[in-house]
Amino acid sequence: MILNRQLFAKAAAVLAVTGAVGLAATANAAVSLTGAGSTWVYPLVAKWSAQYVKDTGIQINYKSIGSGGGIAQIKAGTVAFGASDMPLTPEELAKAGLIQFPTAIAGEDLVYNLPGIKPGELILSGPLVADVYLGKVKKWNDPAIAKLNPGVKLPSMAITVVHRSDGSGTTFTFADYLSKVSPEWKSKVGANTSLNWPVGVGGKGNEGVAAFVQRIPGSIGYVEYAYILENKLAYARMINRDGKVVSPSLKGFQNAAAHVDFTKAKDFYVILTGQPGPGTWPISGCTWQILRKAAPKATNEQVTKFFDWGFEKGQSMAESIAFGPLPPSTVKAIKAYWKTNLGI
Amino acid sequence: MKGSEAASRAPLELHAASEQKSAGKTSVVPADFLFRSLTAFFAFVVAATLVAIMGSLVLEGWPALRTFGWKFLITSTWDPVSNDFGALVFIVGTLVSSLIAMLIAVPVSFGIALFISELSPSWLRGPVSAVIELLAAIPSIIYGMWGLLVFAPWFAQIEPWMNDHLGALPGIGVLFQGPPMGIGMLTAGIVLAIMVIPFIASIMRDVFMITPATLKESAYALGSTTWEVARYVILPYTRTAVTGGIFLGLGRALGETMAVTFIIGNANNLSASLLMPGSSIASVIANEFTEATTHLYKSSLLALGLILFVITFIVLVFAKLMLLRLDNSLEGKKA
Numbered sequence: 149m150i151l152n153r154q155l156f157a158k159a160a161a162v163l164a165v166t167g168a169v170g171l172a173a174t175a176n177a178a179v180s181l182t183g184a185g186s187t188w189v190y191p192l193v194a195k196w197s198a199q200y201v202k203d204t205g206i207q208i209n210y211k212s213i214g215s216g217g218g219i220a221q222i223k224a225g226t227v228a229f230g231a232s233d234m235p236l237t238p239e240e241l242a243k244a245g246l247i248q249f250p251t252a253i254a255g256e257d258l259v260y261n262l263p264g265i266k267p268g269e270l271i272l273s274g275p276l277v278a279d280v281y282l283g284k285v286k287k288w289n290d291p292a293i294a295k296l297n298p299g300v301k302l303p304s305m306a307i308t309v310v311h312r313s314d315g316s317g318t319t320f321t322f323a324d325y326l327s328k329v330s331p332e333w334k335s336k337v338g339a340n341t342s343l344n345w346p347v348g349v350g351g352k353g354n355e356g357v358a359a360f361v362q363r364i365p366g367s368i369g370y371v372e373y374a375y376i377l378e379n380k381l382a383y384a385r386m387i388n389r390d391g392k393v394v395s396p397s398l399k400g401f402q403n404a405a406a407h408v409d410f411t412k413a414k415d416f417y418v419i420l421t422g423q424p425g426p427g428t429w430p431i432s433g434c435t436w437q438i439l440r441k442a443a444p445k446a447t448n449e450q451v452t453k454f455f456d457w458g459f460e461k462g463q464s465m466a467e468s469i470a471f472g473p474l475p476p477s478t479v480k481a482i483k484a485y486w487k488t489n490l491g492i
Numbered sequence: 493m494k495g496s497e498a499a500s501r502a503p504l505e506l507h508a509a510s511e512q513k514s515a516g517k518t519s520v521v522p523a524d525f526l527f528r529s530l531t532a533f534f535a536f537v538v539a540a541t542l543v544a545i546m547g548s549l550v551l552e553g554w555p556a557l558r559t560f561g562w563k564f565l566i567t568s569t570w571d572p573v574s575n576d577f578g579a580l581v582f583i584v585g586t587l588v589s590s591l592i593a594m595l596i597a598v599p600v601s602f603g604i605a606l607f608i609s610e611l612s613p614s615w616l617r618g619p620v621s622a623v624i625e626l627l628a629a630i631p632s633i634i635y636g637m638w639g640l641l642v643f644a645p646w647f648a649q650i651e652p653w654m655n656d657h658l659g660a661l662p663g664i665g666v667l668f669q670g671p672p673m674g675i676g677m678l679t680a681g682i683v684l685a686i687m688v689i690p691f692i693a694s695i696m697r698d699v700f701m702i703t704p705a706t707l708k709e710s711a712y713a714l715g716s717t718t719w720e721v722a723r724y725v726i727l728p729y730t731r732t733a734v735t736g737g738i739f740l741g742l743g744r745a746l747g748e749t750m751a752v753t754f755i756i757g758n759a760n761n762l763s764a765s766l767l768m769p770g771s772s773i774a775s776v777i778a779n780e781f782t783e784a785t786t787h788l789y790k791s792s793l794l795a796l797g798l799i800l801f802v803i804t805f806i807v808l809v810f811a812k813l814m815l816l817r818l819d820n821s822l823e824g825k826k827a
Contacts (some may be wrong), residue, residue: 214782313758315783338573341783349769350758363645364673
């Protein structure tokens with residue numbers, strides 16, 4: 149009995165110590181400049197921070213744990229900034245005492261595995277892609293595909309739909325676009341980082357989707373533009389909202405950003421998919437940085453300094469890894485937003 | 493109790509004896525007590541961790557279980573957009589992929605163990621055993637990548653044949669009809685089988701080797717074939733350990749995450765065909781946990797974790813009960 153009691157006392161002591169260590173770690177993280185969240189924006193933040201530490205000596209630690217994790221951590225105040233591919237609504241922000249601003253513009257496209265059809269040869273439209281991902285268009289020689297691709301020899305192959313299996317901002321952007329162009333998609337599936345997919349197989353990450361597409365003849369999938377460039381995948385051209393056929397390009401993503409008025413939207417709550425304009429790429433996206441209003445002013449100041457530096461000096465770095473810099477008017481609006489909300 | 497005390501004191505006494513016989517026993521008692529408390533403490537920490545993990549899973553999964561009730565277990569919808577969750581697809585996926593794995597792994601492991609212990613020339617035993625043990629040391633992510641990049645494309649070429657031949661069979665034919673993608677439930681089961689074979693095979697080999705030679709020789713002397721010796725002498729003598737090994741393998745198959753995530757196809761749909769993609773509990777948690785933004789979503793994933801915990805627990809309890817019954821029947825026969 150005595151032994152038991154002593155054991156309990158010891159266990160309690162151990163628990164107390166572990167708890168204290170946990171608290172200390174939390175306190176530590178809050179004072180150093182750490183960020184967490186989106187895996188999409190990770191290459192950009194990593195590239196920027198590598199140069200930033202050389203220029204200023206300030207180290208930025210960014211953990212790419214996913215947008216959901218980033219939002220949770222900034223809410224808990226364990227990081228100085230969180231990054232999400234899906235913007236929070238102004239109501240959510242107000243409720244949690246947060247602010248958000250866009251970082252850079254990116255895009256994604258559909259890739260396919262069709263024997264004899266070259267990269268960029270296939271033309272698709274938003275409503276058609278929605279029907280394919282709903283499982284309604286099942287064969288490559290379906291009249292709906294043939295109509296958009298006169299002169300292309302489409303095989304009589306079954307379409308294998310490939311999607312992301314992990315929760316992802318890429319999926320959110322893709323599904324948000326399909327929701328805008330297909331009422332059926334909007335009502336049946338909707339938009340989120342993970343979805344209740346009607347058909348298809350799921351690959352983990354861009355590389356998982358690309359691996360499936362490269363190995364399954366007749367498959368179609370969606371991946372980030374940077375990934376298409378790097379791996380020279382067979383990409384599709386898309387028909388945009390103006391009815392023009394466009395190829396994915398940084399210019400196309402920036403055109404999408406130029407058409408939304410970031411300066412007017414409350415808390416920059418705008419999504420870049422399906423924007424008008426002749427040269428606009430329809431599946432463009434963006435990553436938001438989220439800050440806590442109640443964080444120490446010095447911390448917020450350091451974060452905004454870093455992103456300010458990125459907006460000014462990091463443009464060519466961003467372009468080299470297929471991220472489009474924000475238009476100057478947006479950068480100006482972000483600075484005004486910092487002033488009103490953080491007093492910085 | 494007395495025996496264990498004596499055993500724990502033995503090394504200390506030896507030590508004392510080697511130095512000075514006159515060293516009194518009084519100095520031994522505190523060290524003994526300390527050692528016992530320390531070991532008891534280690535044991536307690538493990539038990540407390542188990543309870544704490546279980547407790548936190550229940551606590552975190554509770555909102556989902558309260559919202560969906562028992563229907564959580566039998567609903568196949570998993571819709572993060574409308575926050576509507578059910579675990580059926582993943583429970584079925586976990587059980588089916590593990591079942592396929594065991595159907596393949598158990599006979600193969602038995603063959604391997606029998607070959608090494610009974611049939612192989614003695615110079616071959618060492619190398620074959622070493623290779624099988626090396627298989628167990630391969631990290632699961634390697635199996636995943638190998639499955640995705642090497643095995644799945646190759647398997648995709650076999651699947652049309654399966655469609656034509658196995659798919660035409662009455663009854664079970666429906667299991668083998670589907671698009672030849674190379675990934676899916678069957679692929680996951682086969683790769684899982686390869687992963688658990690080393691565990692089951694090495695346990696079987698170890699216990700087959702310790703079967704007393706006198707028993708085997710007697711059976712051979714009576715004119716038994718090798719198969720009869722294996723079936724009527726070795727297996728009955730080792731069944732406790734063999735069952736233990738099989739369930740150890742099953743435990744690993746149920747919880748395997750990375751390899752399965754790569755090759756199961758990650759589709760949240762129920763399908764009769766084994767060639768179609770599916771999902772397991774571990775794979776869906778690995779896939780969706782990072783981006784689970786809403787409270788109910790996260791809670792549902794943790795509730796899935798709780799279900800996996802419970803399934804594994806049931807498997808272990810079942811194994812124990814079976815072993816108990818086997819032991820009882822063995823004693824009954826003796827009496």
